[in-house]
Amino acid sequence: MPVNKQWLLVSRPKGQVSPDNFRLVESPVPDLGPGEVLVRNHYMSLDPYMRGRMDEGKSYAAPQPLDAVMQGGTVGEIVASNNPGFVIGDKVVGPMGWQLYGKSDGVNLRKVDTRQVPLQAYLGAVGMPGVTAWVGLNMIIAPKAGETVVVSAASGAVGAVVGQLAKQKGCRVVGVAGGAEKCAAVVNEFGFDACVDYKAGNLAGDLKAATPGGIDGCFENVGGAVLDTVLSRMNAFGRIAVCGLISGYNGEPMPIENFRSVLINRLKIQGFIVSEHMELWPQALSELAAQVASGQLRYRETVAQGIESAPEAFIGLLKGRNFGKQLVKLI
Amino acid sequence: MPVNKQWLLVSRPKGQVSPDNFRLVESPVPDLGPGEVLVRNHYMSLDPYMRGRMDEGKSYAAPQPLDAVMQGGTVGEIVASNNPGFVIGDKVVGPMGWQLYGKSDGVNLRKVDTRQVPLQAYLGAVGMPGVTAWVGLNMIIAPKAGETVVVSAASGAVGAVVGQLAKQKGCRVVGVAGGAEKCAAVVNEFGFDACVDYKAGNLAGDLKAATPGGIDGCFENVGGAVLDTVLSRMNAFGRIAVCGLISGYNGEPMPIENFRSVLINRLKIQGFIVSEHMELWPQALSELAAQVASGQLRYRETVAQGIESAPEAFIGLLKGRNFGKQLVKLI
Numbered sequence: 001m002p003v004n005k006q007w008l009l010v011s012r013p014k015g016q017v018s019p020d021n022f023r024l025v026e027s028p029v030p031d032l033g034p035g036e037v038l039v040r041n042h043y044m045s046l047d048p049y050m051r052g053r054m055d056e057g058k059s060y061a062a063p064q065p066l067d068a069v070m071q072g073g074t075v076g077e078i079v080a081s082n083n084p085g086f087v088i089g090d091k092v093v094g095p096m097g098w099q100l101y102g103k104s105d106g107v108n109l110r111k112v113d114t115r116q117v118p119l120q121a122y123l124g125a126v127g128m129p130g131v132t133a134w135v136g137l138n139m140i141i142a143p144k145a146g147e148t149v150v151v152s153a154a155s156g157a158v159g160a161v162v163g164q165l166a167k168q169k170g171c172r173v174v175g176v177a178g179g180a181e182k183c184a185a186v187v188n189e190f191g192f193d194a195c196v197d198y199k200a201g202n203l204a205g206d207l208k209a210a211t212p213g214g215i216d217g218c219f220e221n222v223g224g225a226v227l228d229t230v231l232s233r234m235n236a237f238g239r240i241a242v243c244g245l246i247s248g249y250n251g252e253p254m255p256i257e258n259f260r261s262v263l264i265n266r267l268k269i270q271g272f273i274v275s276e277h278m279e280l281w282p283q284a285l286s287e288l289a290a291q292v293a294s295g296q297l298r299y300r301e302t303v304a305q306g307i308e309s310a311p312e313a314f315i316g317l318l319k320g321r322n323f324g325k326q327l328v329k330l331i
Numbered sequence: 332m333p334v335n336k337q338w339l340l341v342s343r344p345k346g347q348v349s350p351d352n353f354r355l356v357e358s359p360v361p362d363l364g365p366g367e368v369l370v371r372n373h374y375m376s377l378d379p380y381m382r383g384r385m386d387e388g389k390s391y392a393a394p395q396p397l398d399a400v401m402q403g404g405t406v407g408e409i410v411a412s413n414n415p416g417f418v419i420g421d422k423v424v425g426p427m428g429w430q431l432y433g434k435s436d437g438v439n440l441r442k443v444d445t446r447q448v449p450l451q452a453y454l455g456a457v458g459m460p461g462v463t464a465w466v467g468l469n470m471i472i473a474p475k476a477g478e479t480v481v482v483s484a485a486s487g488a489v490g491a492v493v494g495q496l497a498k499q500k501g502c503r504v505v506g507v508a509g510g511a512e513k514c515a516a517v518v519n520e521f522g523f524d525a526c527v528d529y530k531a532g533n534l535a536g537d538l539k540a541a542t543p544g545g546i547d548g549c550f551e552n553v554g555g556a557v558l559d560t561v562l563s564r565m566n567a568f569g570r571i572a573v574c575g576l577i578s579g580y581n582g583e584p585m586p587i588e589n590f591r592s593v594l595i596n597r598l599k600i601q602g603f604i605v606s607e608h609m610e611l612w613p614q615a616l617s618e619l620a621a622q623v624a625s626g627q628l629r630y631r632e633t634v635a636q637g638i639e640s641a642p643e644a645f646i647g648l649l650k651g652r653n654f655g656k657q658l659v660k661l662i
Contacts, residue, residue, distance in 0.1 A: 052595075059595050060567065060595055060596070060597065223590065223591070227590075236391065242593050242594050243594075244594065245590070245591050245594050248591055253588065254590065254591070255586035255587065255588050255590075256586065256587040256590045257584065257586050259554065259558075259576070259585065259586075259587045260554070260576050260579055260585070262573050262600060262601075262602040263573050263574075263575065263576050263602040264383075264390050264391055264602070265391070265602065266391065266601070266602040266603055266604055266607070267600075267601070267602050268599065268600070268601045268602075269593060269598075269599070269600040269601070270593075270597070270598070270599045270600070271593040271594040271595070271596065271597040271598050271599075272597055273597055276597070
């Protein structure tokens with residue numbers, strides 16, 4: 001009889017996340033009731049939004065409960081089924097959390113086709129991060145050919161997709177990433193026109209050089225100094241889609257000094273959460289899947305091995321140690 | 332033969348505006364060419380946006396040129412006409428600037444009906460400030476009945492109109508103004524539900540008490556601490572129309588600390604300039620004129636006497652010494 005392993009959140013971080021905030025427990029694989037299925041998870045998704053849910057207090061989602069399995073997206077395989085909609089061997093994506101096995105009534109599971117798209121891509125470029133990129137770019141930035149679009153965290157699971165989609169629309173696309181290696185890949189692998197290394201110590205000058213015509217759209221994942229510098233380069237009627245503010249997720253102050261650019265340039269700044277735009281998911285997923293299958297849309301993954309590695313991999317993600325989609329391989 | 336008096340901008344302010352930045356000159360009343368009219372100005376409009384134009388550098392409008400007549404809106408009367416579209420005695424609104432007489436080919440003049448609306452109201456509630464209120468409220472905030480709308484500079488020419496229009500839509504309307512006297516009038520004269528005195532030293536606590544259900548819409552004229560406090564009280568899917576940031580017009584730093592509210596609450600923040608939405612002016616002016624004529628829409632004016640008083644009145648406006656629309660009476 002297989003044993004389930006689960007990561008619980010046992011305390012809330014004070015500032016930076018610590019391994020002590022989690023506890024690994026073992027339990028029997030759950031019994032199935034009528035209509036239920038058992039999923040053996042193959043990959044867990046680690047995402048920056050999880051940091052916000054570890055805190056108490058008002059946010060767009062309820063806090064992750066203490067002493068409960070960490071919530072999160074997974075891909076896996078049906079290994080037992082009392083549900084006529086699923087048979088053993090079906091590959092599914094769903095919110096099974098940080099554990100080896102999960103059970104479900106099937107409502108929150110979606111069967112996926114792995115013949116042309118790798119299973120784990122449904123947690124990345126053909127999953128929530130890819131749709132996030134698609135929605136923020138198309139719904140808020142809505143760039144026109146010839147415009148300049150800046151993407152922060154450009155080597156990340158979301159940013160890399162934003163940049164490639166914006167290039168397809170005929171934009172000049174400039175990434176911001178941390179370190180020469182990431183910046184080189186953003187240009188060479190993902191086809192951005194330029195990438196600014198925010199760790200190189202000359203953010204304002206380097207961003208100016210990379211955006212000689214100013215900035216018309218920004219897909220913001222970082223906040224703080226990166227956003228402030230972008231604001232100083234915005235053109236009239238620019239649009240900023242606020243998808244994440246990872247520079248402040250541990251409670252760091254991140255004052256914005258250049259807010260007057262909003263008035264001077266009649267900017268639109270809009271925060272969004274991809275799960276609130278479910279009506280756009282089918283079109284987005286269809287386009288993203290086709291591009292991944294054809295090889296047009298490229299992505300990178302950082303894969304941690306084994307469920308035991310999840311907390312350290314998550315802490316590394318928050319520090320920018322990953323490149324592309326951060327996954328934990330469970331099988 | 333009457334003499335024209337004109338205020339020129341002769342130097343750019345370093346920080347606060349000084350009377351030395353202006354010079355009053357006399358000149359002959361201009362001769363008219365074919366198709367031209369001569370306007371005797373009755374009132375000059377003083378507006379916060381003029382401060383921005385006194386600086387050099389990138390903004391939404393070209394800087395006010397040095398050694399030229401200060402630009403600005405006026406209302407007056409046709410006193411000579413070579414244009415078949417205008418007869419002597421016609422009342423007009425136009426951009427004649429800080430002077431007693433101006434000439435025009437008529438293109439930038441609009442004849443106004445003063446039978447039910449006082450002439451100077453076309454510089455206020457039935458003019459640019461009123462349309463600014465109408466456009467920001469309807470186009471960006473778009474409030475629904477039952478929502479809470481906050482208006483900064485609530486006793487000003489724009490803010491007082493915003494609040495009254497929002498009340499008509501069934502909103503809870505909370506003003507922010509400087510001093511007990513202004514706050515009392517915002518509630519008692521303009522019908523706001525509450526008004527917070529930002530000079531009373533308890534902005535965060537007072538705004539929280541006045542917005543027990545949080546804030547859904549904000550019409551922002553001030554920026555700085557007022558905006559930051561509003562951000563901390565915004566509800567999900569809130570909208571902030573950025574019309575002015577007068578707290579920073581002299582170059583003061585005005586850091587925004589609570590930017591993460593944009594993400595947490597999926598806010599939309601949008602700057603706008605009323606002159607870029609000319610398609611909305613006819614409807615707005617028609618509605619505003621009807622409401623002023625019927626007495627439904629109330630407003631206050633602060634009237635400085637004589638063209639000589641213009642610089643001091645303008646400096647007072649920037650310091651919040653006015654109540655309602657700041658005018659200079661010229662006749």
